[in-house]
Amino acid sequence: MSSEQDILTAPHERIEAIQLEGIKKTVINCYEHIPFYRASFDEAGFDPYAVSSIDDLRSAPFVTKQDLRDAYPYGMLAVPMRDVREIHMSSGTTGVATVGAYTEHDLRLWADCFARGIAYANGGPDDVVQVSYGYGLFTGGLGAHYGSLASGATTIPISAGNTERQIRVLREMGSTILCCTPSYAMHIADTALEMGIDPATEFHLRAGIHGAEPFSDNFRAELERKLNYKVLDVYGLTETMGPGVAIECLEQNGLHLAEDHFYAEIIDPATGKNLPDGEWGELVITTLDREASPVVRYRTRDITRILPGECACGRTHRRIDRLHGRTDDMxxxxxxxxxxxxxxxxxxxxxxxxxxxxxxxxxxxxxxxxxxxxxxxxxxxxxxxxxxxxxxxxxxxxxxxxxxxxxxxxxxxxxxxxxxxxxxxxxxxxxxxxx
Ligand SMILES: [Zn+2]
CATH class of the missing domain: 3.30.300.30 (ANL, C-terminal domain)
Incomplete structure (x- = not known):
């Protein structure tokens, strides 16, 4: 059994031990290297050196998207610039962009997290992964790209756009896994049908890893019917890493969090109080081993819940439900x-x-x-x-x-x-x- 397989099916107590260590390291790292956290922890009376249980994290203050924007461009960096290998930014359509920075270690972690999605689809070296997310500052393209490389699959970095060429490549290059937004996958399928090509029989897809926007179960069913494949939902955001924070397995019953790298809480968005498993609320994430851009209790504004119980696939990492949308889309x-x-x-x-x-x-x-x-x-x-x-x-x-x-x-x-x-x-x- 590989160590990757091992960590995905480890008893939850072992995962919690990893999480506690990660939380301790991250809160101290943030306090010592990022002035924002020093000020906000001090103001809230939160002592990062006194954390002795996962629950202690609940007394740490939140960090918001606005806090990250206020720190633009490099105010939230926990490492010297010379250790940063890559920079991504959120689209910033409603204001200043937020910045995600990655060390060598962070890029590897990201690749491993997204590669899990390919493994969840039973993919690997025999697969051809067509990455039709946009490349560039948006984390979709390169996140899927690094994940595909790490999984050993053949990668086609076609990026988004030029839909007729996407269709040609899907037909002729034998792509088995498609990574893009769900709405773009639908557009590809509809365009193929208009061109007289039946994607269900003329494409070779086994799976689609689709995220970056919420989509309904019905939308998924329609995609699966038109493209004759399995659709797995992927979740992530620039502020915590990019796609791969949580990914669905073939059970299609919630997205397994990468719990060895992220600690998730669900809070009531109005009061900030923690909610029990099963209740819908706002997802809050603490990174456990990010070097360049760690976050402590980042309020994602995404609405989901922790699904109680275990997944039939045997993996022990807790699952979040498929997203209902964002607090600001509501x-x-x-x-x-x-x-x-x-x-x-x-x-x-x-x-x-x-x-x-x-x-x-x-x-x-x-x-x-x-x-x-x-x-x-x-x-x-x-x-x-x-x-x-x-x-x-x-x-x-x-x-x-x-x-x-x-x-x-x-x-x-x-x-x-x-x-x-x-x-x-x-x-x-x-x-x-x-x-
Ligand atoms: Zn599962």
């Missing part, structure tokens, strides 16, 4: 919390519409008005306007029944919602002053 519609993925789930019960949609928020007088624009399936051919209106009413009623909120529904032409090569833009906020 729409508050007339006082009701709604995640875009919940709207997606409702639409999937309507055969006349496709999985492409956009949610538009605007104001009418003092009220927020939310409109769901959803594409009709290409073979839905209504004869009359009233047939379209009837379908819109029907979807609206189903949304109301499932979510208890009123959402306007507008059926739009197939292919009229912009396709993305990376993360799909699901929510358009037209309210003044809100971006």
């Amino acid at each position: 729409l508050i519609i007339r006082g009701v919390n709604v995640f875009p993925s919940q709207i997606e789930d409702v639409m999937k019960t309507v055969p006349e519409v496709s999985s492409w949609y956009q949610i538009e928020i605007d104001t009418r007088g003092a009220l927020d008005v939310v409109t769901l624009k959803v594409e009709a399936e290409p073979d839905f051919a209504p004869d009359t306007i009233s047939e379209i209106e009837g379908l819109q009413r029907e979807i609206k009623a189903r949304l109301k029944a499932a979510l208890s909120v009123g959402i306007e529904v507008k059926l739009v032409e197939p292919k009229s919602i912009p396709r993305s090569e990376g993360k799909a833009k699901r929510v358009i906020d037209l309210r003044k002053g809100i971006k």
Whole structure:
């Protein structure tokens, strides 16, 4: 049994011992090398030298995305620049980017974490991994790339975009594992079908490792049907490493955290209090062995829960549930919390519409008005306007029944919602002053 196999199936007490050691090292490292942590620990009265149990970590203060932004560019580095081999940055679409730095050790750790996903898909040297995440500062491309190299597979670093070429490579180069966002995988499948190519029989895929955006079980089922493969969800974020913090196994029943490298907590986002296993809340991560960019209790803003119980695959690392979205993606519609993925789930019960949609928020007088624009399936051919209106009413009623909120529904032409090569833009906020 390899040591990698060994650590993935170790008794949980052994993993907890590794975590306690990692927590002790990380809090001291942060305190001694990053002025932000020295100030925030001191202010909270948290003594990093006094940690003697994992629970002691709960009295450490949180670190937020804003804290990381405020430290831009190098304020959160725990090592001298000469030890940094690579820099990545979050997209920074809503403001200043956050920076992730990697030493040689950090890059190896990242590669090993993502390689687990390839192993979870029973992949290895006999596989051809097509990396269709964008390369560059976004962690998706190179994270999958390093993971694929570490797994011994053949790597095709095609990056995102040029969809017809993606399709040619999928057909001709024998790619068996596809790494990209789920929405891009769907776009590849749909484009192939339009070109008269059936990806279920003409591609050679066994598995897709898809992440960087939440997607519903129904969306997954549709991908699996169109591409004739198994879809594994992968989770990660630049602030803690990149993709590979947690990855699904073939049981498709939650994502195994890389618990020997990350310690996860779930908190109530409003109060900051820890929640028991099984309850939904905000994921908080502490890195256990990152050198350049360690974090202590980083608030990810991602909503998930720890799944109680053991996984049938035999691996002992705890699992997080598939993401419900981010606390900042959550729409508050007339006082009701709604995640875009919940709207997606409702639409999937309507055969006349496709999985492409956009949610538009605007104001009418003092009220927020939310409109769901959803594409009709290409073979839905209504004869009359009233047939379209009837379908819109029907979807609206189903949304109301499932979510208890009123959402306007507008059926739009197939292919009229912009396709993305990376993360799909699901929510358009037209309210003044809100971006
Ligand atoms: Zn499992």
